[in-house]
Amino acid sequence: MSVSKRLQSDTPAAPYRKRAIPNKERRRLAERHGASWGSGVSVSCHYCGARGSIQWHQSRCWPVFTLEIDHVVPEFRGGANVAENFVFACQRCNRSKGHSRSAPQRGKGACA
Numbered sequence: 718m719s720v721s722k723r724l725q726s727d728t729p730a731a732p733y734r735k736r737a738i739p740n741k742e743r744r745r746l747a748e749r750h751g752a753s754w755g756s757g758v759s760v761s762c763h764y765c766g767a768r769g770s771i772q773w774h775q776s777r778c779w780p781v782f783t784l785e786i787d788h789v790v791p792e793f794r795g796g797a798n799v800a801e802n803f804v805f806a807c808q809r810c811n812r813s814k815g816h817s818r819s820a821p822q823r824g825k826g827a828c829a
Contacts, residue, residue, distance in 0.1 A: 738786060738798050740779040747771045747780035748776075758807035760784060763804035785811045 750759045752771040760769050769784035780798060787806035790796030806814070 735792060736798055738803075742800045742803070743779050743782075743786075746786065746803050747773075747782075749800060750805075752780055754826065760805050762810055763805040764806055764810040767807040767810075767815055769805060769807070787811045787814065 747753075750758055750760050750771060752773065752820055754773050757770055757772040760782075761767060762769070767784070768818060769782065771782055772778050775779050782805065784805040785808055786803050787810075788796045788798075789802050792798070796802050
């Protein structure tokens with residue numbers, strides 16, 4: 718399946734209801750950035766470069782992120798809950814992006 722097809726959900730976009738990100742996809746995202754069970758890695762905001770980390774929850778099988786997970790193609794626009802559709806974003810950048818596909822419109826490093 719092509720990446721562009723995988724980014725789009727198979728379900729219709731309307732009516733919109735925010736869905737939880739499956740733990741399986743959280744693990745895939747963490748592993749894509751080099752984290753594995755029992756270890757942690759440093760990551761940065763995709764938009765402004767603010768630093769964060771991935772730490773694995775001590776008693777469970779999923780990672781804990783200090784940055785937010787942002788959908789490249791927003792759920793509101795039919796984006797799927799798959800690791801290929803995620804980037805890390807600081808809270809300020811993620812909230813300023815909203816339902817848009819474009820990056821936040823601020824000066825470089827405004828959040829850092």
